[in-house]
Amino acid sequence: MAGNYSVTYNVQDNSGNSASEIVRVVIVGDTGAPVIKLSGGQTIQVEAGIAFSDPGYFAEDKIDGDLTADVKVDGSVDTSIVGSYLLTYDVTDSNITCGSSYTKCHCRG
Numbered sequence: 001m002a003g004n005y006s007v008t009y010n011v012q013d014n015s016g017n018s019a020s021e022i023v024r025v026v027i028v029g030d031t032g033a034p035v036i037k038l039s040g041g042q043t044i045q046v047e048a049g050i051a052f053s054d055p056g057y058f059a060e061d062k063i064d065g066d067l068t069a070d071v072k073v074d075g076s077v078d079t080s081i082v083g084s085y086l087l088t089y090d091v092t093d094s095n096i097t098c099g100s101s102y103t104k105c106h107c108r109g
């Protein structure tokens, strides 16, 4: 878990004399970005005229766990027009570290 931790070191010799205690501070930070996994891969093909349905995604962070509900999807697919569309997926963890991914959707006639 992120935070500051201290570890104290000391030792005694055979006569019972103690060393000067020394403390090490260990700072555990969250520098890892969340990862977004896309069901169906980063390139998908759909038929024109058939409503587009996103095959889904999953977002996970080593500290925050499941962030799928926080993913923001940008872009849209208009299956009435043949072409390529880009959908972007972004999510931010509690440490304001971003993860992103994208899907290229090819709508063919």
Ligand SMILES: [Ca+2]
Pocket: 030, 031, 032, 033, 034, 061, 062, 063, 064, 093, 095, 097
């Ligand atoms: Ca993180």
